[in-house]
Amino acid sequence: MLEVYAIAGGDWLRGNLNAIAAFMGTGTWSTIEKMCIAISVLIVAGSWVKKHNVMDLIGWVFSLTLVSMLVVIRTPVQIIDYSNVAQVYEVDNVPIGLAIPASLTTRVGNALIQSYEMVFALPDSVTYSKTGMLFGSNLVAKSTDFLSQNPQITTLFSDYVQNCVMGDIFLNHKYSFEELLNSPDPYTLIFANPSPLRGVFDKNNQFQTCEEASRDLKSALALDTQTGGKTWNYYVRQLFGGKPNPDVLFSQMIGDSYNYFYSSGQSAGQIIRQNVTMNALRSGIQSYAARSGDTASLVNMANTSSLEKQRLAQATMGHQALRALPLMQTVIMGLMIGMFPIMVMAAMFNMMTLQVLKGYVFALIWLQTWPLLFAILNSAMAYYAKQNGVPVVLSELSQVQLKNSDIATTAGYIAVMIPPLSWGIVKSMGAAFSSAYSHFSSSGLSATSQAASGVVDGNYSFANMQMENVSGYSWGTNSTTSFGQMSRQLANGGMSTQTRDGSMVWDSGGAMSKLPVDINVGRQIASAQQQMARESDVQAESALHGYNSSVTSAWNSLQQFGTNKGNSASTTTGADTTESSQDSMARSKMMNAVDSYAKANHISRDEAFGQLMDKSVRGDVSGEAYVGARGGVGFELFGNGGKAEFGGRMSARGTASSGSQDNTTESGRQSNADNHDTSSQAVKDFRESSDYFINQKSSQSGNITDNNASSRVDQFSASLASAKNSYDQYTTSKTRSHEYSEMASRTESMSGQMNENLTQQFANFVQKNVPQNAEAILTDTSSPEIAAQREQLAREL
Numbered sequence: 001m002l003e004v005y006a007i008a009g010g011d012w013l014r015g016n017l018n019a020i021a022a023f024m025g026t027g028t029w030s031t032i033e034k035m036c037i038a039i040s041v042l043i044v045a046g047s048w049v050k051k052h053n054v055m056d057l058i059g060w061v062f063s064l065t066l067v068s069m070l071v072v073i074r075t076p077v078q079i080i081d082y083s084n085v086a087q088v089y090e091v092d093n094v095p096i097g098l099a100i101p102a103s104l105t106t107r108v109g110n111a112l113i114q115s116y117e118m119v120f121a122l123p124d125s126v127t128y129s130k131t132g133m134l135f136g137s138n139l140v141a142k143s144t145d146f147l148s149q150n151p152q153i154t155t156l157f158s159d160y161v162q163n164c165v166m167g168d169i170f171l172n173h174k175y176s177f178e179e180l181l182n183s184p185d186p187y188t189l190i191f192a193n194p195s196p197l198r199g200v201f202d203k204n205n206q207f208q209t210c211e212e213a214s215r216d217l218k219s220a221l222a223l224d225t226q227t228g229g230k231t232w233n234y235y236v237r238q239l240f241g242g243k244p245n246p247d248v249l250f251s252q253m254i255g256d257s258y259n260y261f262y263s264s265g266q267s268a269g270q271i272i273r274q275n276v277t278m279n280a281l282r283s284g285i286q287s288y289a290a291r292s293g294d295t296a297s298l299v300n301m302a303n304t305s306s307l308e309k310q311r312l313a314q315a316t317m318g319h320q321a322l323r324a325l326p327l328m329q330t331v332i333m334g335l336m337i338g339m340f341p342i343m344v345m346a347a348m349f350n351m352m353t354l355q356v357l358k359g360y361v362f363a364l365i366w367l368q369t370w371p372l373l374f375a376i377l378n379s380a381m382a383y384y385a386k387q388n389g390v391p392v393v394l395s396e397l398s399q400v401q402l403k404n405s406d407i408a409t410t411a412g413y414i415a416v417m418i419p420p421l422s423w424g425i426v427k428s429m430g431a432a433f434s435s436a437y438s439h440f441s442s443s444g445l446s447a448t449s450q451a452a453s454g455v456v457d458g459n460y461s462f463a464n465m466q467m468e469n470v471s472g473y474s475w476g477t478n479s480t481t482s483f484g485q486m487s488r489q490l491a492n493g494g495m496s497t498q499t500r501d502g503s504m505v506w507d508s509g510g511a512m513s514k515l516p517v518d519i520n521v522g523r524q525i526a527s528a529q530q531q532m533a534r535e536s537d538v539q540a541e542s543a544l545h546g547y548n549s550s551v552t553s554a555w556n557s558l559q560q561f562g563t564n565k566g567n568s569a570s571t572t573t574g575a576d577t578t579e580s581s582q583d584s585m586a587r588s589k590m591m592n593a594v595d596s597y598a599k600a601n602h603i604s605r606d607e608a609f610g611q612l613m614d615k616s617v618r619g620d621v622s623g624e625a626y627v628g629a630r631g632g633v634g635f636e637l638f639g640n641g642g643k644a645e646f647g648g649r650m651s652a653r654g655t656a657s658s659g660s661q662d663n664t665t666e667s668g669r670q671s672n673a674d675n676h677d678t679s680s681q682a683v684k685d686f687r688e689s690s691d692y693f694i695n696q697k698s699s700q701s702g703n704i705t706d707n708n709a710s711s712r713v714d715q716f717s718a719s720l721a722s723a724k725n726s727y728d729q730y731t732t733s734k735t736r737s738h739e740y741s742e743m744a745s746r747t748e749s750m751s752g753q754m755n756e757n758l759t760q761q762f763a764n765f766v767q768k769n770v771p772q773n774a775e776a777i778l779t780d781t782s783s784p785e786i787a788a789q790r791e792q793l794a795r796e797l
Contacts, residue, residue: 001076001090002103005110007371009330010081014089016337017077021093024071024341032341033071036348040064043349056350063353070097071344077103082371098340101364102333109368150230152203153220159200160217164210165190167198191218329370336363513763516781516790590689597682612686758797765797766790 006013044060073096079089168174183189194210202208224231346356484500494511498504598608767774780786
């Protein structure tokens with residue numbers, strides 16, 4: 001059984017060999033073979049007729065016999081895959097013309113690789129034939145990014161760094177920041193002597209001191225980074241998922257890699273715990289700096305631009321090469337196997353036999369030089385990484401990542417040249433190396449020249465991205481200087497700007513809609529005149545109350561006056577005083593008017609007196625009543641271009657004598673025409689008597705009298721005069737209140753005004769009420785129907 005070695009894709013190669021073996025045993029292949037033999041016979045016959053050369057016949061017989069032997073003789077083949085050494089693929093009945101060259105070339109290539117790596121004695125993690133190109137270096141680079149996959153640890157650790165570690169550095173000075181950055185074991189340093197006073201809040205919002213939190217973190221990290229822990233399982237699945245015993249592989253490979261590159265001697269669990277601690281510290285320090293208001297440091301422009309550009313170009317090409325080239329070697333090997341029947345057909349012609357067989361064997365040799373060159377490149381890069389390594393400490397963590405990344409990208413870039421270089425080695429070694437060096441130097445020179453030109457000219461451009469920018473015919477010499485402002489767009493579209501002096505400027509322009517209609521609301525304030533009108537209303541109410549009280553007092557005096565009219569005192573001192581006959585006649589006339597009015601209107605005497613008093617006083621004063629109302633509504637329909645207003649005013653004015661007052665009630669009965677004449681005569685008699693008593697003067701001699709009747713006349717006269725004066729004050733106050741109200745409604749120069757723009761509220765209102773047609777209503781300015789609908793919605797708002 002022959003062995004065939006493959007970098008990857010052993011299962012796919014087994015399928016190709018099975019297909020070739022099956023195809024060359026079918027009748028189709030027999031037919032093709034007979035056709036090729038017939039054509040070769042015709043060619044040899046033509047050559048014999050032309051040259052009569054016996055060597056042509058001997059060569060034809062030899063070629064036909066050799067090719068037949070390569071096809072007819074079969075042998076089993078065993079495929080050994082580097083990427084999965086635990087699996088062996090076997091194929092039976094493979095033609096020896098295919099099996100022998102493939103086995104011979106791959107066995108020679110494998111022997112060279114094994115011998116080379118045995119001489120250099122590299123661990124499995126950095127051996128190409130066992131783990132691939134730069135596996136150990138990539139594993140180290142990936143391990144520096146290890147983060148805890150336990151959210152409780154991540155949250156608590158970040159708070160612990162901000163509140164406990166930073167406090168130990170800046171407050172208690174237990175260790176310096178430089179000691180933390182350069183410590184090979186930051187885990188032990190930060191948990192050695194935590195503060196018993198400062199602390200953090202746990203997931204239950206309970207306060208924990210730093211000392212208590214450190215115990216919880218240490219126990220959680222110990223479980224999380226050991227075999228079976230959440231973080232351990234996550235990275236084992238990510239790096240060795242699908243392989244047998246991934247936990248053992250992970251522990252061995254990461255330990256070997258760190259031991260080879262850094263001679264650390266740590267176990268996999270210790271390495272994970274250390275890297276998780278470093279990344280948690282870095283995250284916590286960044287959070288502390290952001291919380292303290294510290295700004296990020298600017299990138300030093302002295303960093304060589306050419307190196308960065310070259311690194312990026314090599315990284316792009318190198319990552320593709322590291323993934324594609326091993327697969328490409330396997331694919332080309334499969335193509336060579338699949339082309340075997342065509343090679344046999346071409347070899348049946350004696351003039352092409354040696355040339356075809358030579359090219360086929362050279363192609364197989366060319367393919368087998370790839371793994372050898374990969375192994376040499378891997379060894380060189382691993383050796384460089386070891387010699388130029390930096391310690392895995394917090395301050396050098398980014399450099400560790402950068403170094404391993406550079407090694408991988410450079411190796412990938414060089415690996416791109418392996419296919420043409422290997423063919424050149426087979427054909428012409430010197431020319432191949434010269435071509436490879438020329439390509440490598442030209443790529444580096446291009447990036448360096450471009451960067452140097454920009455530095456010399458003073459043209460720097462970082463992180464600028466432009467797409468589809470078209471500009472032309474623009475010319476300007478203006479100078480603009482702006483600095484010190486920070487603008488931020490809010491969630492609603494508005495802008496907030498902090499100026500250089502710290503003040504805030506707000507711009508709601510981005511949060512307002514620009515529509516065909518503007519809706520504004522105005523409020524006017526005329527406070528002084530309205531307050532005076534309210535005071536006049538209060539005065540009028542007070543005067544009306546005094547009028548009603550005086551009417552009641554006059555009625556009581558009239559009754560008492562009638563009772564005491566004839567009861568004068570019998571004691572007289574040096575004089576006498578008599579009641580005037582005119583007083584008696586006026587009183588009798590007034591009482592008769594009250595009695596007749598009460599009888600005519602079927603009301604009581606006191607109600608009749610009140611109504612007669614009301615009619616009498618109002619008729620004398622000719623009071624004025626005013627009722628008015630004014631209202632209006634208006635809004636702008638077309639922005640600043642036009643305005644529409646709607647309103648109305650109604651008023652009534654005239655002299656009235658209604659006979660109604662606040663404390664006087666009228667019955668609902670109706671009187672006939674006779675009652676009307678009687679009431680008119682009673683009102684006339686009452687008014688004449690009232691005028692007499694208001695204007696009368698009592699004549700009194702120099703003697704003193706105790707006649708009660710005389711005093712009742714004075715009281716009655718005073719009550720009537722008070723009622724008249726109170727009503728005068730009432731009408732005057734009402735008139736003044738009306739004038740003040742008119743002044744308040746017409747005030748312009750003394751009024752304040754506040755306008756509110758409801759355009760955006762209108763847009764929201766339309767979207768809420770008519771969402772299916774909101775876009776047209778808010779933007780269409782040409783349709784009259786839409787304009788009418790928009791106006792209607794504006795009125796509804």
